[in-house]
Amino acid sequence: xxxxxxxxxxxxxxxxxxxxxxxxxxxxxxxxxxxxxxxxxxxxxxxxxxxxxxxxxxxxxxxxxxxxxxxxxxxxxxxxxxxxxxxxxxxxxxxxxxxxxxxxxxxxxxxxxxxxxxxxxxxxxxxxxxxxxxxxxxxxxxxxxxxxxxxxxxxxxxxxxxxxxxxxxxxxxxxxxxxxxxxxxxxxxxxxxxxxxxxxxxxxxxxxxxxxxxxxxxxxxxxxxxxxxxxxxxxxxxxxxxxxxxxxxxxxxxxxxxxxxxxxxxxxxxxxxxxxxxxxxxxxxxxxxxxxxxxxxxxxxxxxxxxxxxxxxxxxxxxxxxxxxxxxxxxxxxxxxxxxxxxxxxxxxxxxxxxxxxxxxxxxxxxxxxxxxxxxxxxxxxxxxxxxxxx
Amino acid sequence: xxxxxxxxxxxxxxxxxxxxxxxxxxxxxxxxxxxxxxxxxxxxxxxxxxxxxxxxxxxxxxxxxxxxxxxxxxxxxxxxxxxxxxxxxxxxxxxxxxxxxxxxxxxxxxxxxxxxxxxxxxxxxxxxxxxxxxxxxxxxxxxxxxxxxxxxxxxxxxxxxxxxxxxxxxxxxxxxxxxxxxxxxxxxxxxxxxxxxxxxxxxxxxxxxxxxxxxxxxxxxxxxxxxxxxxxxxxxxxxxxxxxxxx
Numbered sequence: 001x002x003x004x005x006x007x008x009x010x011x012x013x014x015x016x017x018x019x020x021x022x023x024x025x026x027x028x029x030x031x032x033x034x035x036x037x038x039x040x041x042x043x044x045x046x047x048x049x050x051x052x053x054x055x056x057x058x059x060x061x062x063x064x065x066x067x068x069x070x071x072x073x074x075x076x077x078x079x080x081x082x083x084x085x086x087x088x089x090x091x092x093x094x095x096x097x098x099x100x101x102x103x104x105x106x107x108x109x110x111x112x113x114x115x116x117x118x119x120x121x122x123x124x125x126x127x128x129x130x131x132x133x134x135x136x137x138x139x140x141x142x143x144x145x146x147x148x149x150x151x152x153x154x155x156x157x158x159x160x161x162x163x164x165x166x167x168x169x170x171x172x173x174x175x176x177x178x179x180x181x182x183x184x185x186x187x188x189x190x191x192x193x194x195x196x197x198x199x200x201x202x203x204x205x206x207x208x209x210x211x212x213x214x215x216x217x218x219x220x221x222x223x224x225x226x227x228x229x230x231x232x233x234x235x236x237x238x239x240x241x242x243x244x245x246x247x248x249x250x251x252x253x254x255x256x257x258x259x260x261x262x263x264x265x266x267x268x269x270x271x272x273x274x275x276x277x278x279x280x281x282x283x284x285x286x287x288x289x290x291x292x293x294x295x296x297x298x299x300x301x302x303x304x305x306x307x308x309x310x311x312x313x314x315x316x317x318x319x320x321x322x323x324x325x326x327x328x329x330x331x332x333x334x335x336x337x338x339x340x341x342x343x344x345x346x347x348x349x350x351x352x353x354x355x356x357x358x359x360x361x362x363x364x365x366x367x368x369x370x371x372x373x374x375x376x377x378x379x380x381x382x383x384x385x386x387x388x389x390x391x
Numbered sequence: 392x393x394x395x396x397x398x399x400x401x402x403x404x405x406x407x408x409x410x411x412x413x414x415x416x417x418x419x420x421x422x423x424x425x426x427x428x429x430x431x432x433x434x435x436x437x438x439x440x441x442x443x444x445x446x447x448x449x450x451x452x453x454x455x456x457x458x459x460x461x462x463x464x465x466x467x468x469x470x471x472x473x474x475x476x477x478x479x480x481x482x483x484x485x486x487x488x489x490x491x492x493x494x495x496x497x498x499x500x501x502x503x504x505x506x507x508x509x510x511x512x513x514x515x516x517x518x519x520x521x522x523x524x525x526x527x528x529x530x531x532x533x534x535x536x537x538x539x540x541x542x543x544x545x546x547x548x549x550x551x552x553x554x555x556x557x558x559x560x561x562x563x564x565x566x567x568x569x570x571x572x573x574x575x576x577x578x579x580x581x582x583x584x585x586x587x588x589x590x591x592x593x594x595x596x597x598x599x600x601x602x603x604x605x606x607x608x609x610x611x612x613x614x615x616x617x618x619x620x621x622x623x624x625x626x627x628x629x630x631x632x633x634x635x636x637x638x
Contacts, residue, residue, distance in 0.1 A: 292472060299500050
């Protein structure tokens with residue numbers, strides 16, 4: 001292609017706005033030009049040289065680059081105007097009606113509702129503290145230096161503390177039944193507990209699926225295939241509506257707990273398949289060597305097979321974690337107020353109704369912060385796990 | 392059949408589905424005896440020694456190791472595996488553990504030994520296989536010959552009475568074969584009972600008390616190295632020796 005056109009002599013496009021049909025024809029493949037194949041170490045020091053080598057090296061690339069710049073020019077300024085420059089940051093809904101940009105005042109006014117749902121307004125410091133404690137412990141648990149037995153003790157204390165804060169009823173705190181909980185605490189607790197419970201369960205399911213005992217294998221395959229074969233919404237619905245019908249009269253299981261159980265079983269089925277992928281990647285010789293040394297099945301599994309299998313499947317496992325975190329927003333169908341549901345409720349106020357987009361952008365940002373943190377953490381964990389092996 | 396046999400196979404048969412892998416294999420190995428098993432590929436030699444520590448289960452006949460018969464009884468199998476060390480063609484070291492951890496894992500978990508005690512013993516074995524300086528490296532950082540010597544040391548750390556070698560030098564680069572065979576020769580000199588599947592005929596001639604030749608799942612002949620190499624009885628053996636001694 002480059003032979004048919006004269007080489008482009010200019011390192012920088014001379015025409016800032018190319019003909020509009022350029023943008024139209026290349027609209028769907030902007031990444032080609034914006035992501036050059038590689039950054040050369042020598043020329044990276046000289047931005048113009050680098051741009052010439054990578055963005056304007058052929059007529060086609062020049063066209064793509066110009067088209068992308070044009071697209072960015074079309075999209076970015078209005079977006080920045082709406083998000084930041086013309087946005088209204090405080091004040092009443094009247095101020096928002098006059099402003100051309102986003103109405104962030106709605107977040108300022110409604111953030112308590114978004115974060116804590118219908119939890120009694122004057123007591124909302126309690127879920128705040130519980131969430132802060134929870135997030136701090138999650139962060140601390142990711143630090144390698146803290147992987148000590150006392151971390152389990154700290155977790156036990158944290159969970160008790162969270163229970164006391166959320167329910168109250170002791171130490172002068174008023175009792176708040178858990179059907180009034182909502183927002184961030186529900187999202188965090190449901191996702192973290194369901195993931196934490198689903199993970200060990202998924203390992204058992206994956207091992208069971210490879211078991212030589214037909215009864216165990218059949219059960220595990222049946223469970224995994226059933227759970228994977230139905231939507232999460234129907235699992236939650238079953239757990240919430242159908243399950244109580246099977247219980248003897250007078251026995252009730254809390255709605256939050258039922259949703260947690262549904263989430264856990266569903267997530268476990270998906271995780272089990274990721275774990276099985278890891279188990280199958282371990283050469284048979286590893287297992288034979290462990291057998292030959294006289295290790296028992298569980299010693300072999302815990303000391304040899306799983307440590308190797310799990311580090312292989314960190315990426316798909318974390319993928320599943322992230323997915324499960326976001327799936328907690330589906331508990332709205334069984335009447336639980338997670339972060340997204342609470343945000344939706346916040347948009348029902350007639351005064352602020354026009355600004356639902358801002359509320360959803362904010363809720364999305366909250367989800368993104370947690371999911372992105374998980375993603376970054378998994379990358380670190382992968383590097384840690386692969387530091388020594390097979391290099 | 393010797394009276395003081397430590398390994399005894401009586402009319403052992405094994406099938407993989409319809410494939411008849413072992414046909415009435417009978418052999419008796421005395422304490423301290425060194426037996427080299429050879430034969431063309433697919434002759435069942437690996438299958439046979441893998442039956443001795445029940446990595447493979449036999450279907451007919453009897454296998455008795457140190458007075459214990461191998462059956463489906465897990466306890467009996469575990470007892471035997473503690474007495475029997477094994478070295479594999481592909482080393483099968485645990486890549487996520489250091490060399491020292493590879494050596495100490497089984498003694499700690501299976502024998503319940505104290506970590507400090509077994510680490511001292513492990514270092515002694517690493518010295519014997521001449522790689523004490525690699526103790527804290529990971530298997531992936533070692534050469535094939537070094538890895539196989541670690542594998543031998545790992546098996547020895549369990550203080551086995553019998554050592555099984557399943558083609559220990561077949562996956563090695565030629566220049567590393569000697570360092571592994573030297574360690575095995577040394578071990579033989581210390582009176583260890585050894586059963587070794589190998590094509591290293593020099594090693595067999597030097598170390599073996601008897602050589603067993605297998606083909607198509609049966610033992611064709613067995614005897615002392617002198618008889619075996621100088622006066623092979625069967626035509627099949629002569630053919631095999633002709634092929635492998637040519638080069």
